[in-house]
Amino acid sequence: MTLPAFPDAAPLDGLLGGILIGLAAALMLLGAGRIAGVSGLGARAFGLSDGGPPRNAAWAFITGLPLGAFIVVLASGGIEAQFTGFGPILLAGVLVGLGTRLGSGCTSGHGVCGVSRLSQRSIVATLTFMAAGIATVALMNAIGLEVLP
Amino acid sequence: MNRTALVAGASGLLFGAGLAIGGMTNPARVRGFLDVFGDWDPTLAFVIGGALIVMALAWPIQRRMSAPLFTGSFALPDKSDLTPRLVAGSALFGVGWGIAGLCPGPGFAALAIEPAKAAAFVAAMLAGMVLARLVAGRR
Known part of the structure; x- marks a missing residue:
């Protein structure tokens, strides 16, 4: 599906990606009781934040980001990025x-x-x-x- | 690995996949979304919309739970004061977001897509975080 006024837009991919991001944040909230905030978890993982979850949990989240993207790259045969x-x-x-x-x-x-x-x-x-x-x-x-x- | 780390790892995996599918790991698309006065690309509005719909359903569930499913207790932000620091920091972040079309999540996720440039972004971002600790104190 494309939007007539915006031929370059990818609304369905966007919506699917957004729903996955929402599910990821919901899992973090309801499963671990935390906000899935990348800047805070990133700072925590690298020892630049005194608050937040245990450092191994912050590391696990941050490591998951490129792994998740990598799975998409493998499954789709490469994704566009400029x-x-x-x-x-x-x-x-x-x-x-x-x-x-x-x-x-x-x-x-x-x-x-x-x-x-x-x-x-x-x-x-x-x-x-x-x-x-x-x-x-x-x-x-x-x-x-x-x-x- | 404890249960918190397992949940966080699964969440990060899903999050990274969502960023890649939604086009957030493509800086050209992100800058296209911010280019509202030029050649606007509305894709990211769908990403944000999709994520907000799911989370708008998750919060009412959270309010009915006495504890998270896999860990001891909720640890959620409780600040409510609007400070100059909140606004100034967010403005600086927005300028950086506009310049390169990358925010923290896609910066980490793009390590699997454009490793050299994503690593440069992450390294610079960590340097900026160190700077924040120097100017504003440890937190």
Whole structure:
């Protein structure tokens, strides 16, 4: 299925992927009693957070991410991915690491888990990082800064 | 491996598969979603929508449970104050998200797809997390 106005969009893949992400977060919540927030679990796994679940649990979650993606790659015979160059990646990485720790969460913890819980903090955080992301892309396009090959 | 780690590992596996299927591990698609004033790609709205539907069903179930299925007790965030730090941090994160089209989950998941660039992103992200501890203290 495609959307007539957006021929490049993949709505069914998106919905299926989203449902799997929701099930993953629900398993973490109802099974282990924790928020499936990747920035927090990542920090915990690497010893950069004093709170959170036992470190081996954080490691197990973080290790599962590329393994799950790898299974999809194997099953589908490769998936499309277009990355920016190393410069933008390194700059973005530092901003993402700094910002998610100061802001106590990212797309998963705030955007999925917190928003669905109707947490005011998460709703504010999500609106803020969405707006900042949209503004950043718009600004880069406006000044002709092309980062994708 | 204890039960918490097993549940977390299974959750991470499902999460990573969902990110890959939904297109979140493709930075070009993520930036297309953020490009609302240009050539907008709505795919990620379906990803977020799908995840929110499932979690909107999970929270009412959680509220009726006295303990998680496989571990001792729930350990959930209980803060409710809106702070400048929350907003400033989220804004910095959003700028980074817009520049490269990667957030933490897809950064880790993409290690299986574009290893060198994903590793560079993860390393830089960890450096940013160290920086956050330096400017804001341990937590």
